[in-house]
Amino acid sequence: MPRDIAVFDAYVPTIVLLFVVGAALTWVLDRVIAYTGVYRVVWHPSLFRASLLVCVCGLLGLAVYR
Amino acid sequence: MSTTSARASRPTSFAAWYSAASDWARTDGLTWIYLFKALAACFLALGIAMKLDLPQPRTAMTTVFIVMQPQSGMVFAKSFYRICGTLVGLVVMLALIGLFAQQPELFIATTAIWVGICTAGAARNRNFRSYGFVLAGYTAALIGIPASQHPDGAFLAALTRVAEVVLGIVCAGAVSGLVFPQFAGLQMRGAVRARFSAFVDYVSASLAGRNDRAQIEATNARFVADIVGFEAARSVAVFEGPDSRMRGGRLARLNSEFMTASTRFHALHQLMNRLREAGTHGAAIAIDALEPYFREIAPLLAKSGEPVLSAADAAHAAAQLDAYKAELPRRVRATRAALEVHPDAPLLDFDTGAELLYRFIDDLHAYAATYASLAVDTHERERWVERYEPKTNAIAAGVAGLRAALVMMVLGAFWIATAWPSGSTLTLNAAAVCALASSSPDPKRTVFQMAGGTLAASAMGLLAVYGVFPRIDGFPLLCATLAPFLLLGVFMTTRPALAGYGVGYCIFFCFLAGPDNVVHYDPSSFINDAMALVLSMLVSSVAFAVLLPPSTPWLRNRLLADLRRQVVLASRAHLARVRSRFESGARDLMFQIDALAQDDPAARRDTLRWLFSVLEVGNAVIDLRREVATLPAEARYANTMAWRVSLRAMCDALSALFERPRAERLDRALAATVDAISAVQSLLVAFAPPREERHQLQRVLSQLHFIRTALLDPQSPLAPLTAARADASEGVAHAA
Numbered sequence: 001m002p003r004d005i006a007v008f009d010a011y012v013p014t015i016v017l018l019f020v021v022g023a024a025l026t027w028v029l030d031r032v033i034a035y036t037g038v039y040r041v042v043w044h045p046s047l048f049r050a051s052l053l054v055c056v057c058g059l060l061g062l063a064v065y066r
Numbered sequence: 067m068s069t070t071s072a073r074a075s076r077p078t079s080f081a082a083w084y085s086a087a088s089d090w091a092r093t094d095g096l097t098w099i100y101l102f103k104a105l106a107a108c109f110l111a112l113g114i115a116m117k118l119d120l121p122q123p124r125t126a127m128t129t130v131f132i133v134m135q136p137q138s139g140m141v142f143a144k145s146f147y148r149i150c151g152t153l154v155g156l157v158v159m160l161a162l163i164g165l166f167a168q169q170p171e172l173f174i175a176t177t178a179i180w181v182g183i184c185t186a187g188a189a190r191n192r193n194f195r196s197y198g199f200v201l202a203g204y205t206a207a208l209i210g211i212p213a214s215q216h217p218d219g220a221f222l223a224a225l226t227r228v229a230e231v232v233l234g235i236v237c238a239g240a241v242s243g244l245v246f247p248q249f250a251g252l253q254m255r256g257a258v259r260a261r262f263s264a265f266v267d268y269v270s271a272s273l274a275g276r277n278d279r280a281q282i283e284a285t286n287a288r289f290v291a292d293i294v295g296f297e298a299a300r301s302v303a304v305f306e307g308p309d310s311r312m313r314g315g316r317l318a319r320l321n322s323e324f325m326t327a328s329t330r331f332h333a334l335h336q337l338m339n340r341l342r343e344a345g346t347h348g349a350a351i352a353i354d355a356l357e358p359y360f361r362e363i364a365p366l367l368a369k370s371g372e373p374v375l376s377a378a379d380a381a382h383a384a385a386q387l388d389a390y391k392a393e394l395p396r397r398v399r400a401t402r403a404a405l406e407v408h409p410d411a412p413l414l415d416f417d418t419g420a421e422l423l424y425r426f427i428d429d430l431h432a433y434a435a436t437y438a439s440l441a442v443d444t445h446e447r448e449r450w451v452e453r454y455e456p457k458t459n460a461i462a463a464g465v466a467g468l469r470a471a472l473v474m475m476v477l478g479a480f481w482i483a484t485a486w487p488s489g490s491t492l493t494l495n496a497a498a499v500c501a502l503a504s505s506s507p508d509p510k511r512t513v514f515q516m517a518g519g520t521l522a523a524s525a526m527g528l529l530a531v532y533g534v535f536p537r538i539d540g541f542p543l544l545c546a547t548l549a550p551f552l553l554l555g556v557f558m559t560t561r562p563a564l565a566g567y568g569v570g571y572c573i574f575f576c577f578l579a580g581p582d583n584v585v586h587y588d589p590s591s592f593i594n595d596a597m598a599l600v601l602s603m604l605v606s607s608v609a610f611a612v613l614l615p616p617s618t619p620w621l622r623n624r625l626l627a628d629l630r631r632q633v634v635l636a637s638r639a640h641l642a643r644v645r646s647r648f649e650s651g652a653r654d655l656m657f658q659i660d661a662l663a664q665d666d667p668a669a670r671r672d673t674l675r676w677l678f679s680v681l682e683v684g685n686a687v688i689d690l691r692r693e694v695a696t697l698p699a700e701a702r703y704a705n706t707m708a709w710r711v712s713l714r715a716m717c718d719a720l721s722a723l724f725e726r727p728r729a730e731r732l733d734r735a736l737a738a739t740v741d742a743i744s745a746v747q748s749l750l751v752a753f754a755p756p757r758e759e760r761h762q763l764q765r766v767l768s769q770l771h772f773i774r775t776a777l778l779d780p781q782s783p784l785a786p787l788t789a790a791r792a793d794a795s796e797g798v799a800h801a802a
Contacts, residue, residue, distance in 0.1 A: 030307075030308060031308060033308075034307070034308030034309065034311075034312065034443075035308075035312075035443075035444075037443060039307075039308070039309060044244075045307060045309070046138070046243040046244055046247055046307065047244050049307070050240065050243070050244055
């Protein structure tokens with residue numbers, strides 16, 4: 001994937017857009033996990049959520065920098 | 067003395083130590099954790115901003131202290147609205163710079179108007195949404211005024227400023243959510259339990275006749291504060307995570323049902339008091355007939371003698387209430403049949419009491435059932451469309467906006483006239499202070515305290531920048547030297563009496579002494595900026611004191627008129643959501659008046675009595691409209707029938723009375739109520755409607771009778787009107 005994408009003729013790092021997608025994806029995953037009640041067995045839900053965000057964004061980042 | 071106590075405590079020393087330590091961890095320990103969280107977030111933001119070579123790392127630092135709160139949910143909510151406000155402010159400011167970059171007069175005037183609009187919006191909204199408005203206004207000034215000095219680089223300068231602000235927000239949010247998080251959701255669980263117990267105690271004590279008037283007023287005032295606080299906590303807790311979000315609707319419903327139940331109970335209690343005070347033989351019969359039922363309520367709210375402590379216990383109470391509710395109509399009919407043989411039995415009084423009792427049990431059942439539903443993650447009771455509706459006075463909000471705009475224009479004019487190098491700081495800070503302080507109950511004092519904090523921050527900042535910074539090297543050492551300066555400020559924010567000083571100190575210490583990557587040592591501009599900060603706060607403080615200060619009786623009377631006008635809402639608004647709008651609006655207004663009249667107990671009591679009166683009459687009107695709306699579509703219930711016309715006339719008369727309480731309006735309302743009662747009674751006599759419709763009409767009759775007793779109550783705030791008229795007529799008699 002290219003490292004920069006032109007948005008309205010402005011070069012934006014691809015990773016910024018990917019992280020926005022990652023945040024949206026994490027939000028969806030978060031709702032699913034909450035709905036299935038997995039958070040009840042998690043010790044520190046907010047840490048879990050933050051780590052999930054890092055994992056998802058990191059995975060997406062691999063598409064650009066690998 | 068001390069030696070004996072030490073010896074006595076030695077055998078249990080471990081247990082004593084443990085309890086002392088856990089006690090400390092629950093109270094002071096939390097404060098210390100918060101202190102270190104704030105510092106950690108601040109240094110994290112500073113470090114990242116320096117690493118990224120942002121031009122003003124101090125903006126990120128300042129932002130951390132602006133959004134930092136002890137509770138994680140509050141930080142998230144504040145952060146969310148701050149990001150929204152910042153982005154809106156950015157867009158507006160870029161437009162204004164594009165339009166008026168060459169015209170400082172026009173630029174400052176339009177900025178002042180924008181800040182005024184946002185401040186008015188902040189005063190019109192509540193909780194953290196109001197904060198979003200504040201931010202949209204003052205971020206515009208914060209970004210725009212420095213950027214307007216160099217219009218060629220304005221776009222990039224504004225964007226980096228936004229990046230710094232967002233960085234500060236993200237750091238504050240991450241630290242507050244990950245390190246020892248304090249969740250409002252957990253506290254709400256405690257609040258729900260405490261309130262249920264308090265309400266059960268109140269109901270049992272009142273029904274047993276153990277509560278006097280002062281106690282009832284104190285309890286209800288506490289409930290009102292509780293309801294408003296609960297809604298604020300709920301609006302914060304939804305930011306904490308899916309767990310709170312999935313319960314958000316039920317918590318809102320719980321609050322709304324609590325309002326309904328407490329209003330209904332108060333109505334029932336008032337009716338019984340009025341009957342007791344009437345002291346007639348008929349009243350005594352009605353009391354004797356109703357009282358046995360009251361004794362049965364308290365045991366229903368307990369689980370085998372134990373108070374309700376959890377959602378599971380509440381489920382038990384809800385089941386008991388449900389069974390009782392199903393039994394009640396049959397038993398009441400039996401009691402009524404026994405009463406009918408009495409020649410002078412007050413059937414109307416009895417019916418009204420029984421009707422209120424039934425509705426109270428119904429509301430209480432709904433309240434307990436919603437409490438019970440909190441035990442599980444998803445529940446059908448979550449579907450709740452009615453919303454808490456805060457009410458604010460449009461004129462007061464307009465005044466707040468006008469004040470902020472005026473202050474900015476005056477300071478901007480001063481800046482243009484004198485070309486003071488720190489004029490930009492002066493102007494933008496006035497915008498920030500006016501906006502931030504207008505939401506506090508006593509803005510004049512808050513701003514004055516902030517000015518004091520800023521003065522201290524200037525002295526400390528001078529010490530830090532010129533005494534310490536030249537001697538240190540490296541980020542760790544910088545953090546170590548800044549820590550004591552900042553700790554002092556954060557500690558002040560945790561003490562309610564010093565909060566104003568603490569906020570001013572933290573924010574403006576960072577603003578003045580926040581280190582840049584390359585520190586510029588320029589004492590004259592430092593002192594100029596410090597003077598500009600203190601000056602702008604003093605001017606804002608003067609503006610709050612002079613330009614229609616919010617604590618005047620004028621504003622209180624406006625709010626009181628708004629409170630009374632809720633009756634008009636009850637009799638005119640669309641039926642679908644009128645109940646929750648009415649209940650929450652009335653309490654919200656009451657809460658605001660209470661905050662304004664903090665040191666005037668007579669005014670607070672007066673407001674509370676108006677609240678009771680408004681709630682009683684308004685609720686009865688809503689019930690009445692509901693009953694009438696569900697009658698079958700037949701000719702005798704048509705809109706044009708005489709009894710419907712008299713009901714409408716009564717609603718109009720009540721609206722007029724509460725809009726402007728006058729003796730002759732009270733007379734007219736009473737006459738209209740009596741007319742309506744006789745119209746419905748004659749309707750009942752004129753033909754024999756089917757059983758269900760007869761009951762409906764009887765319920766209408768009960769509501770009418772209740773309104774009449776509420777208007778005649780000697781304890782109500784309407785009573786002075788009759789007294790005044792009695793005096794006047796006596797005077798006329800003397801003159802004759």
